[in-house]
Structures are given as C-alpha cells and as structure tokens.
Amino acid sequence: xxxxxxxxxxxxxxxxxxxxxxxxxxxxxxxxxxxxxxxxxxxxxxxxxxxxxxxxxxxxxxxxxxxxxxxxxxxxxxxxxxxxxxxxxxxxxxxxxxxxxxxxxxxxxxxxxxxxxxxxxxxxxxxxxxxxxxxxxxxxxxxxxxxxxxxxxxxxxxxxx
Amino acid sequence: xxxxxxxxxxxxxxxxxxxxxxxxxxxxxxxxxxxxxxxxxxxxxxxxxxxxxxxxxxxxxxxxxxxxxxxxxxxxxxxxxxxxxxxxxxxxxxxxxxxxxxxxxxxxxxxxxxxxxxxxxxxxxxxxxxxxxxxxxxxxxxxxxxxxxxxxxxxxxxxxxxxxxxxxxxxxxxxxxxxxxxxxxxxxxxxxxxxxxxxxxxxxxxxxxxxxxxxxxxxxxxxxxxxxxxxxxxxxxxxxxxxxxxxxxxxxxxxxxxxxxxxxxxxxxxxxxxxxxxxxxxxxxxxxxxxxxxxxxxxxxxxxxxxxxxxxxxxxxxxxxxxxxxxxxxxxxxxxxxxxxxxxxxxxxxxxxxxxxxxxxxxxxxxxxxxxxxxxxxxxxxxxxxxxxxxxxxxxxxxxxxxxxxxxxxxxxxxxxxxxxxxxxxxxxxxxxxxxxxxxxxxxxxxxxxxxxxxxxxxxxxxxxxxxxxxxxxxxxxxxxxxxxxxxxxxxxxxxxxxxxxxxxxxxxxxxxxxxxxxxxxxxxxxxxxxxxxxxxxxxxxxxxxxxxxxxxxxxxxxxxxxxxxxxx
Ligand code: FES
Ligand code: FES
Numbered sequence: 125x126x127x128x129x130x131x132x133x134x135x136x137x138x139x140x141x142x143x144x145x146x147x148x149x150x151x152x153x154x155x156x157x158x159x160x161x162x163x164x165x166x167x168x169x170x171x172x173x174x175x176x177x178x179x180x181x182x183x184x185x186x187x188x189x190x191x192x193x194x195x196x197x198x199x200x201x202x203x204x205x206x207x208x209x210x211x212x213x214x215x216x217x218x219x220x221x222x223x224x225x226x227x228x229x230x231x232x233x234x235x236x237x238x239x240x241x242x243x244x245x246x247x248x249x250x251x252x253x254x255x256x257x258x259x260x261x262x263x264x265x266x267x268x269x270x271x272x273x274x275x276x277x278x279x280x281x282x283x284x285x
Numbered sequence: 286x287x288x289x290x291x292x293x294x295x296x297x298x299x300x301x302x303x304x305x306x307x308x309x310x311x312x313x314x315x316x317x318x319x320x321x322x323x324x325x326x327x328x329x330x331x332x333x334x335x336x337x338x339x340x341x342x343x344x345x346x347x348x349x350x351x352x353x354x355x356x357x358x359x360x361x362x363x364x365x366x367x368x369x370x371x372x373x374x375x376x377x378x379x380x381x382x383x384x385x386x387x388x389x390x391x392x393x394x395x396x397x398x399x400x401x402x403x404x405x406x407x408x409x410x411x412x413x414x415x416x417x418x419x420x421x422x423x424x425x426x427x428x429x430x431x432x433x434x435x436x437x438x439x440x441x442x443x444x445x446x447x448x449x450x451x452x453x454x455x456x457x458x459x460x461x462x463x464x465x466x467x468x469x470x471x472x473x474x475x476x477x478x479x480x481x482x483x484x485x486x487x488x489x490x491x492x493x494x495x496x497x498x499x500x501x502x503x504x505x506x507x508x509x510x511x512x513x514x515x516x517x518x519x520x521x522x523x524x525x526x527x528x529x530x531x532x533x534x535x536x537x538x539x540x541x542x543x544x545x546x547x548x549x550x551x552x553x554x555x556x557x558x559x560x561x562x563x564x565x566x567x568x569x570x571x572x573x574x575x576x577x578x579x580x581x582x583x584x585x586x587x588x589x590x591x592x593x594x595x596x597x598x599x600x601x602x603x604x605x606x607x608x609x610x611x612x613x614x615x616x617x618x619x620x621x622x623x624x625x626x627x628x629x630x631x632x633x634x635x636x637x638x639x640x641x642x643x644x645x646x647x648x649x650x651x652x653x654x655x656x657x658x659x660x661x662x663x664x665x666x667x668x669x670x671x672x673x674x675x676x677x678x679x680x681x682x683x684x685x686x687x688x689x690x691x692x693x694x695x696x697x698x699x700x701x702x703x704x705x706x707x708x709x710x711x712x713x714x715x716x717x718x719x720x721x722x723x724x725x726x727x728x729x730x731x732x733x734x735x736x737x738x739x740x741x742x743x744x745x746x747x748x749x750x751x752x753x754x755x756x757x758x759x760x761x762x763x764x765x766x767x768x769x770x771x772x773x774x775x776x777x778x779x780x781x782x783x784x785x786x787x788x789x790x791x792x793x794x795x796x797x798x799x800x801x802x803x804x805x806x807x808x809x810x811x812x813x814x815x816x817x818x819x820x821x822x823x824x825x826x827x828x829x830x831x832x833x834x835x836x837x838x839x840x841x842x843x844x845x846x847x848x849x850x851x852x853x854x
Contacts (some may be wrong), residue, residue, distance in 0.1 A: 146414075155330065158330065160321070160328040161320075161322070161329075161549070162321075163325070163497070164499075165496065165499075165579070165812075166329070166499045166500075166579035167578060167579060168579060170579070171497060171579075175498055197327070199317075200321070201320065201321035202320075202321050202322075204320070204522025205320060210316075210320065211320065214319040214320065217318075217319045218311065218315050218316070218319055221309070221312075223315060223318040223319060223550075224312075224547040224548075225318075225495040225496070225497070225498070225546060225547050226314065226315075226318025226319075226323045226547070227325065227496075227547030227548055228497050229318045229319060229321070230321040233319065233321075240444075249543065259497065260497070261495055261496055261497050261548045261550070262497075262548055267769045
C-alpha cells in the first residue's frame with residue numbers, strides 16, 4: 125500500500141509520519157504520532173469528538189485525509205496547557221462541571237478554542253453555534269456553554285492563557 | 286455550578302452534618318478529561334494490533350446451512366476467521382453468573398440467527414479495512430425463516446419460535462410461570478365496585494444509549510500465561526466472569542483493566558467485546574481489538590427494550606383509585622440479556638408511587654426477532670412510568686379532577702403498604718408534585734399545599750389487604766429452569782412445556798384458572814427476609830369465598846426473595 129510522508133507541526137512541535145492510502149488524520153494523530161486526545165465517536169463527521177485545529181480552523185479529523193496536513197499546523201487538546209498550568213478554558217470546564225465521561229471534551233475544547241481565538245467576547249448564541257457540531261451525551265450542554273462563556277471573561281483568548 | 290438544594294423539605298429528618306453529600310464535589314477524573322489524558326480503552330497503543338469485524342445476519346430470522354470462509358481466509362492480511370465452533374463454550378446468558386435463567390445466546394451463531402445483525406463469524410485482520418473487505422467475502426447459505434417483530438404476535442400459538450431455550454417466546458420465571466406475577470388484594474372485585482373503569486394502552490420504543498465512545502475492547506497476550514483486556518465495559522467483573530465462562534478459561538488468566546468509560550448509560554454491560562477480543566488474541570497470539578463503529582453501535586448495540594402496557598384502573602367519583610391492573614409485554618428481542626431482570630424491577634415498582642389497595646400485574650418477557658434489549662437508565666421502570674403517568678392524566682380527565690390533585694390524592698405516604706408488601710418510607714411524591722406545580726406556575730388548591738408525605742399514611746387504603754386473589758394461570762409444567770437448583774447446568778437445555786390451557790388462550794384474555802383465598806396476618810411485615818417454603822402447604826380455609834383447599838405455597842407479607850427473585854426455592 126502506498127505510503128506518503130507527511131510533515132507538519134503538532135502543538136508547535138515538528139512531526140513526521142507516513143500516511144497510508146486513505147488514512148484519516150484522526151488515525152494518523154492517534155496511531156501515527158501517538159496524540160490520543162482526539163477521539164473517535166462516529167467516523168462520519170457527525171459527533172465532533174475528533175475536532176482539531178488546522179491552521180487555526182476547527183476541522184473534523186475523521187473526515188480529513190492525513191496527507192492533506194503536510195506543511196500545516198495542527199493543534200489538539202494535548203497542547204492546550206503549557207508547562208504546569210492549565211489553559212483558562214480547561215480551568216473553566218473543570219469549575220463548571222462541563223465534563224462527565226470526558227469523551228467529547230477534547231473535541232469540545234478545540235471547538236471552543238477556535239471560537240475564542242476568533243471572537244474573544246462571544247455571546248451565548250455564538251457559543252451555541254460554535255459547539256453545534258459537537259455532541260455530548262452526558263452533560264446536557266448547559267455547563268459546557270457556561271464554561272466557554274466564563275473562559276471568555278477570564279481572557280482565554282490569549283494564547284496559552 | 287448552581288445547584289438548588291431544597292433543604293426546607295424534610296428538614297427535621299436530617300442532621301445536615303454530612304461533609305460531602307449535598308455539596309458539589311469535583312470529579313477525581315476531571316483533570317484527565319480536560320487535558321485529554323483520561324485513558325479510555327482505545328487509548329492504549331499496541332505494536333501489531335489486529336482488528337476484528339463481524340459477519341452479521343442480513344435477516345431477522347434464518348437458519349445457517351453453511352458458512353464458507355475460504356475466500357476471506359485467503360485475503361492478504363487476514364489472520365483468522367473465527368466461527369461458532371471456535372468458541373469453547375458458545376452459549377451464555379448474561380445473568381447466568383447470578384444463576385438466573387437459561388443459557389440462550391451464542392457468542393457467534395452457528396445454527397440459526399434470530400435478529401438482523403446477529404454475528405456468525407469474526408474476521409481478525411491486520412487493519413480494519415482488510416477486516417471489512419474480508420467480511421464481504423464470507424459466504425453464508427441462509428435458509429430464511431418466518432419472523433415475528435411484535436410482542437403480542439410472538440406469544441400467539443403458531444408464532445415462529447425465536448429463542449431455542451424458550452420455544453414459546455416467553456421467559457420462565459422461577460421455573461414456574463411464563464410471566465412475572467403481582468397479586469395484591471382482589472382487583473376484579475374492586476373493578477366491579479368502581480364508579481369508573483378506565484383503560485389505556487401504552488407503547489414505548491426501543492432507545493439506544495448512544496454513548497459517545499462506542500463499545501469495544503482490546504486484548505493482548507501478557508506474561509504469566511495471562512491475557513490483558515482493556516475494555517469500555519461498565520461492569521468489569523461482570524465482563525470478566527462472562528469472558529471466563531464463554532472461553533472456558535480460569536478468570537485468574539484474565540487481567541481486566543477498565544474504569545474509564547466514554548459514556549455507558551447501561552449499554553456497556555453486555556460483555557460481547559471482551560470475550561471475542563480475547564479469543565482473537567488467543568487464536569493469533571497477537572493483540573486484538575474488537576470495536577463497534579457508530580453504525581454497529583446504533584444498529585447492533587442492544588437498546589433499552591420497548592414495552593407495551595395495558596392498564597385498567599377502577600376509580601371512584603372522588604378520584605380515589607381502588608384497583609389497578611397491568612398486563613405488560615417487555616420486548617426482549619431475540620435473547621434474554623437483562624430483560625428478565627428489568628421486569629422484576631418493574632414489578633417491584635408497580636403500581637407506581639401510589640397507594641392502591643388492589644393491584645394485579647402479569648408481565649411477560651417476550652422474545653421477538655429484534656435486536657436483544659439490555660440495560661439503560663431505569664430500564665424496567667421508566668417505561669412503565671411513562672404508561673402510568675399518562676394513565677394518571679387520562680384518569681384525571683375522565684373523572685374531572687386536576688391532575689396534580691389526583692396524584693396527591695392517591696400518592697403513597699409514609700406508612701402505607703405497597704403492593705410488593707413493603708411499607709413505604711421516605712416517600713416524597715407529594716412534595717415533588719408541589720414543587721413541580723410551583724415551578725411551572727400551575728394553580729393548585731390550598732388542600733394541595735397542605736398535604737405532606739409524612740402524614741395521612743397507613744390508613745385504611747394503606748393496609749395490607751385481608752384477601753388476595755391468586756391464580757395459577759401461566760403455570761409452566763415441567764418448569765425446570767435450572768436456575769433454582771435441581772439439575773446440572775448442562776442438562777437444562779430442554780424446552781419448557783406450557784400447559785395446553787395457557788398456550789391456547791392469549792394471556793391478556795385468559796381468566797384465572799382458579800382463584801385462591803389466602804389468609805393474611807394483620808400484622809406489619811417483618812423487615813427480615815423469610816425463607817420461602819418449597820413444599821406446598823394446605824391453604825387455610827379462612828378466605829371470604831368457599832373453595833376447596835388448594836395446594837399452594839405459604840404466603841406471608843414478609844415473603845421477599847431479594848430484588849431479583851434469585852433465592853433458590
Ligand atoms: S469522529 Fe469525527 S465527527 Fe465523529
Ligand atoms: S461528557 Fe460524556 S459525552 Fe460529553
């Protein structure tokens with residue numbers, strides 16, 4: 125099977141991997157370079173658990189061909205916290221009980237990060253819109269929406285808090 | 286997080302000196318969740334991991350004439366094609382670990398399939414993609430059989446027999462009855478005296494748990510001749526025991542690691558993935574992953590079963606419900622899984638949170654050619670609650686009483702006897718109704734506001750009935766369940782024979798074969814379980830109707846044989 129070399133940055137670090145024919149980015153991130161934070165929920169673009177940022181844009185990694193990130197910048201939840209501190213979004217998720225099983229959380233966080241990066245003072249409707257592609261079966265969404273709003277008030281839009 | 290604690294309610298029943306309860310407390314796994322480091326089962330990487338996909342039935346019901354796996358086996362990258370004969374002990378019932386019910390479900394079917402999606406072979410391959418390609422190359426020669434998808438159709442004479450262990454399509458309770466019985470007071474007599482008889486039919490749908498993480502497990506060879514299994518299961522020891530049984534392995538050779546579950550809601554107890562992943566690992570010597578994709582999860586993953594309920598209430602003009610009769614059909618799908626247990630839970634819940642002096646229920650666990658049902662949040666309870674609460678509204682409308690008022694009028698209160706013969710305590714329906722009315726702006730009378738769960742209980746309506754009408758309808762001859770002692774597990778494959786009378790008439794319409802007066806001591810029930818007599822004792826001739834004494838099991842209000850009725854008798 126044809127293998128294509130792919131070079132990209134992942135959370136600021138240079139990475140190289142071989143992408144097999146038709147391999148999706150989710151699989152390459154998890155098995156190819158060992159970043160297990162994006163999750164498989166459906167493989168069909170329906171749930172958002174696999175959301176990562178590519179050059180700052182939220183993307184569904186299960187529907188993204190791995191080879192297409194060659195030369196691009198990929199960001200995942202693994203890179204959200206810097207050093208020993210956690211990102212204000214993570215902190216707000218914790219304080220607002222915005223996760224139960226935690227499976228949707230990495231995808232939610234990346235969707236929220238993309239929103240705050242582009243719109244530091246979102247309205248509630250903006251938040252709802254931004255996470256509308258991310259399903260959560262546990263929390264009922266309210267705590268998640270509240271967490272994102274709280275993070276926006278605490279300056280989460282600054283890179284790495 | 287803002288949580289409203291109504292500490293004004295039952296304040297004097299509580300010391301309020303608890304350190305944790307009543308206060309929001311951070312989850313211990315929260316930091317892992319927000320940093321993406323919580324170790325879900327699929328977050329364990331293995332060199333050379335093999336992937337498993339199942340060949341599934343496209344039919345609701347079919348006999349397997351033959352399975353040809355040769356072409357699939359020749360596909361490059363296919364390591365093993367597993368069929369039923371490779372499974373060391375290929376028949377199981379989940380609750381057999383609790384000695385409850387017959388083994389009725391193969392891990393991989395080799396004789397017939399009873400639902401669409403039932404697995405008949407498992408491909409183990411280098412990649413998921415190769416496994417999928419190989420699935421398409423397995424040739425199964427099917428003999429399609431007539432199928433039945435409706436619970437009431439399934440128990441009619443001549444219906445296709447879905448489940449080999451229960452040919453009449455009904456689970457057998459306690460080795461005795463083809464349904465779960467509840468008898469409390471005399472419903473038929475009370476219905477005759479009621480001002481209104483109000484009937485309703487309620488049908489629920491199956492509901493998929495739909496966890497964000499699909500079901501799955503990874504097994505890998507370990508040192509010391511063991512297998513490690515990372516799993517999404519909700520019941521680690523349940524899955525461990527099930528895998529040990531199906532694979533005929535000592536559980537000491539299985540090292541299960543779980544506890545991080547990406548949502549379960551009940552749908553991750555069926556223990557289908559662990560044994561197959563371990564078997565794949567045993568047969569190849571390589572780490573093996575068996576995982577539902579989203580389509581499998583939605584189509585093959587077991588839902589909460591659908592329920593159909595018929596409720597007949599006898600109601601007086603003042604709104605008091607004097608009798609409530611249930612006929613329930615729980616759609617187990619093709620195999621038992623946890624449905625038999627759901628019904629026992631449901632029976633303990635009847636007639637809902639109300640004090641009704643005469644209650645009758647026949648609840649059938651019915652096999653149909655649908656996806657097997659399993660646990661989901663309140664299964665066995667939420668379904669019948671939907672029926673009960675809709676029926677309460679219907680009663681309120683018919684009798685012309687405010688629906689909140691009707692509920693409070695009939696609500697159970699501390700000290701009332703419940704239909705399963707335990708005294709109600711810590712009841713709170715009245716307070717719930719009051720708060721619900723207040724929050725929704727529902728106008729209520731002063732009488733409603735004055736009611737309390739703490740007072741008014743144990744009155745005439747809340748007493749143990751002096752007479753309970755019993756019957757033997759649905760009695761199963763030859764009722765060797767194997768579940769309650771008697772006979773080794775290997776010999777219990779024999780089918781149940783129903784009495785001709787019970788089989789000939791649909792159960793909803795079948796009159797009781799006989800009704801027996803039973804004397805009840807007027808005392809409150811004791812709190813300790815009482816051993817149930819196995820030998821029939823003559824009935825005391827003290828009932829209100831003169832009937833010849835019938836052999837029967839002694840009944841007492843303290844009769845209580847654990848939540849799931851598992852006590853050997
Ligand atoms: S896994 Fe990518 S959207 Fe669900
Ligand atoms: S926290 Fe479980 S799916 Fe969102």
